[in-house]
Amino acid sequence: MLTKSIFNVIVPITLSLGLAIILASIYSHQIPVLGQTSASVSIVKGSSSPSIAKPYDPSPLTVKPGTSVTWKNNDSTLHTVTSGLPEQGAVGTLFDSSVIAPGKTFTYAFNKTGTFDYSCTLHPTMRGQVVVK
Numbered sequence: 001m002l003t004k005s006i007f008n009v010i011v012p013i014t015l016s017l018g019l020a021i022i023l024a025s026i027y028s029h030q031i032p033v034l035g036q037t038s039a040s041v042s043i044v045k046g047s048s049s050p051s052i053a054k055p056y057d058p059s060p061l062t063v064k065p066g067t068s069v070t071w072k073n074n075d076s077t078l079h080t081v082t083s084g085l086p087e088q089g090a091v092g093t094l095f096d097s098s099v100i101a102p103g104k105t106f107t108y109a110f111n112k113t114g115t116f117d118y119s120c121t122l123h124p125t126m127r128g129q130v131v132v133k
């Protein structure tokens, strides 16, 4: 009789703990998904004009590693989001959107820390920066 009543207590507790551990492990994997994992940058109207202070806005954009950054072309002409600066050579080695039509987007996930300059291959005055830390 005593043995049976102990089982009646221990078995439900063990099952509950097991369920709690399973749920906790599921939720812990979801935490990065629920956190700040995306950010957006606007390619502003008239961005090809050298007089535009921030053709890509915001810039610099500071994000955490693992953040997907989406650029949206809010201008009326084609633009690119291409890693690097023309005077530094090797543009597009890390990422290159190719031409983004008006209203379209480009997304790149920054997984490593660092300071990343980018530019538009069609308009050399268009520059932006993403800081990952």
Ligand SMILES: [Cu+2]
Binding pocket: 047, 048, 078, 079, 080, 120, 121, 122, 123, 126
């Ligand atoms: Cu451009």
